[in-house]
Amino acid sequence: VTVNRRAASLLAAFVILLVALPLFANPYVLSVATLILFFAFTGQAWNVMMGFAGQLSLGHSLYVGVGAYAAAGLYFHYGIGPWAGVWLAILLCALLGAFIGTLAFRFRIAGVYFALLTIAFAEFTRIGFDHFPALGGPGGLFLKVEQREVLDLLALRGPPAMFYYVALVLTIAAFVLCTWLLRSRVGFYWQAIRENEEAAQALGINVFRYKMLAMLVSSSMTAVAGVFFAFYYNNLFPEQIFNISRSIEIILGPIIGGLGTLFGPIIGAALLTMVADGSTELIGALGWEIPGVKQVLYGVVLLGVVVFLPHGVWPALARKLGLQR
Amino acid sequence: VNALTVVDLVLAGVLTGLLYGLMALGLSVIFGVVRVVNFAHGEMMAIAMYATVVLFGWLGLDPFLALLPVAALFFGLGYLLQRGLLNPFITRPEHSQFMLLVALAIILVNVLLMIFGPDARHVQLDYLLEPIEIGPLLLDRGKVAAAAVAAVTAAALFAFFRLTLTGKAIRACADNHLGAQVIGLHVKRLYALTFGLGSACVAVAGCMMILLVDVTPTLGPGYTLLAFVIVIVGGLGSMPGALLGGVLIGVSEALAGLFIAPSAKSMFSFALLILVLLLRPQGLLGKST
Numbered sequence: 001v002t003v004n005r006r007a008a009s010l011l012a013a014f015v016i017l018l019v020a021l022p023l024f025a026n027p028y029v030l031s032v033a034t035l036i037l038f039f040a041f042t043g044q045a046w047n048v049m050m051g052f053a054g055q056l057s058l059g060h061s062l063y064v065g066v067g068a069y070a071a072a073g074l075y076f077h078y079g080i081g082p083w084a085g086v087w088l089a090i091l092l093c094a095l096l097g098a099f100i101g102t103l104a105f106r107f108r109i110a111g112v113y114f115a116l117l118t119i120a121f122a123e124f125t126r127i128g129f130d131h132f133p134a135l136g137g138p139g140g141l142f143l144k145v146e147q148r149e150v151l152d153l154l155a156l157r158g159p160p161a162m163f164y165y166v167a168l169v170l171t172i173a174a175f176v177l178c179t180w181l182l183r184s185r186v187g188f189y190w191q192a193i194r195e196n197e198e199a200a201q202a203l204g205i206n207v208f209r210y211k212m213l214a215m216l217v218s219s220s221m222t223a224v225a226g227v228f229f230a231f232y233y234n235n236l237f238p239e240q241i242f243n244i245s246r247s248i249e250i251i252l253g254p255i256i257g258g259l260g261t262l263f264g265p266i267i268g269a270a271l272l273t274m275v276a277d278g279s280t281e282l283i284g285a286l287g288w289e290i291p292g293v294k295q296v297l298y299g300v301v302l303l304g305v306v307v308f309l310p311h312g313v314w315p316a317l318a319r320k321l322g323l324q325r
Numbered sequence: 326v327n328a329l330t331v332v333d334l335v336l337a338g339v340l341t342g343l344l345y346g347l348m349a350l351g352l353s354v355i356f357g358v359v360r361v362v363n364f365a366h367g368e369m370m371a372i373a374m375y376a377t378v379v380l381f382g383w384l385g386l387d388p389f390l391a392l393l394p395v396a397a398l399f400f401g402l403g404y405l406l407q408r409g410l411l412n413p414f415i416t417r418p419e420h421s422q423f424m425l426l427v428a429l430a431i432i433l434v435n436v437l438l439m440i441f442g443p444d445a446r447h448v449q450l451d452y453l454l455e456p457i458e459i460g461p462l463l464l465d466r467g468k469v470a471a472a473a474v475a476a477v478t479a480a481a482l483f484a485f486f487r488l489t490l491t492g493k494a495i496r497a498c499a500d501n502h503l504g505a506q507v508i509g510l511h512v513k514r515l516y517a518l519t520f521g522l523g524s525a526c527v528a529v530a531g532c533m534m535i536l537l538v539d540v541t542p543t544l545g546p547g548y549t550l551l552a553f554v555i556v557i558v559g560g561l562g563s564m565p566g567a568l569l570g571g572v573l574i575g576v577s578e579a580l581a582g583l584f585i586a587p588s589a590k591s592m593f594s595f596a597l598l599i600l601v602l603l604l605r606p607q608g609l610l611g612k613s614t
Binding site: 296 | 362410421432436443554561588591598599
């Protein structure tokens, strides 16, 4: 009980800090915080598939990209706002997820092969969008950046603080959803499948159905992230948004933070974004501004965490904070 | 489009494909034995390409000679990488191995960027400029030479695995890890040896690739993906499969460039990958498990 109470009070303090952040943070800190929340949200979505159900997807940029292009395309061509567009994004990504999932799980493609299948679909779609002029092709799709000071929540146009709060609400919603899922019957089925698929099947779990469910939940959540991305950055290039490095960015957070944990994606996103930005500052201060130095530092940190903290940062941190018995 | 152009293109595709095959062979050998998917494979090839550029630029060393020291260097680096960094990861889950190699790939790409900057480099050999004429066909001399080197290297590797005692021991490790340990094989050393051999393959491929393609620091990830596509199509862990996959991808790229759009050529490869995964997941020449 004391552990739970301590966890609850820490969490409450953390949420209050996050809600109050725009009151005192400067624009730079706010943009970094928004980025962290974006990766925390996408990481949470990916974690449902890999962390909960054990299906290694390396092509989540597919859903970010399709979600982003769906909502941005509707807004660009027909003036339909993101609150309607997000449903199209979710629908398209859920269909894509269902398609890939059906193929993969019916044909029993697993492990490395599944990972490569997801990469293949993302790459295939990237090149497809490069040859799709209605959505800008390789030259990119640009949304008009209207006056940023005017708050227009319906069209998702407004000051940076608005985007910060939207990202915060998304992250909290994803956290609540994932907590609920993980503790529900479905969550236990997923974990059983993750640990031993054959044993799960022998226990009477419909493995195909629950793997599909993980795929649908994960792809739909990622679609929402894509819509946010489109309206936050206002420009979309197939080369960037569908790139495999974007998929890797999404999965680094949860793996570094702690795969299959609820706080892992959040901690991981915060850590990685801060390492990236912190090393920029550090390199600036030291005057080592050669292109590439920053990414090398980032890679070294990544390597260090993978080698020395195989279960991620969160389990170790939770022990330090006395949140685990 | 006349028939002659198509034949020319298919031949060029076969030649490039053999080189692709050698690159993928390195990946396939490493996976087949060590069971680790080398996500830094393309990045390693990019380093070999830069090594060739440097040896050619500074010492005037011909790439066909440079491939020997470069391959030897990569054999050593691959051996040490497996011994030092990868060995503890053999028993860890796939995503953990993936992360380790992705971190390594990020470091490699950006160290190249730091040293060489973002500009493209190339090596041009004057005696390769003149194409070879066979009747009405024209063949790029560089591609022919590169394909020949690829074929010889692949043949040497086949011979090593078939004929030498060490090669047989490595195959024993691949067939049955526990059994290999029981009969007293030094599995860790053999794994390191295998990783070294795979690295040497990709190094030779890199020394030849620089004759066909300009190198930039960010060249790696694309070729890592290409190598995956090839080994999955041919059969992960199958040596002839890697070469066959390379040739198929080489030809399909050449034809896609002609019939669709050059920029869409890898779409063709990925479509092929998806088809193979669905219809014959063990790959064209792979053994079903």
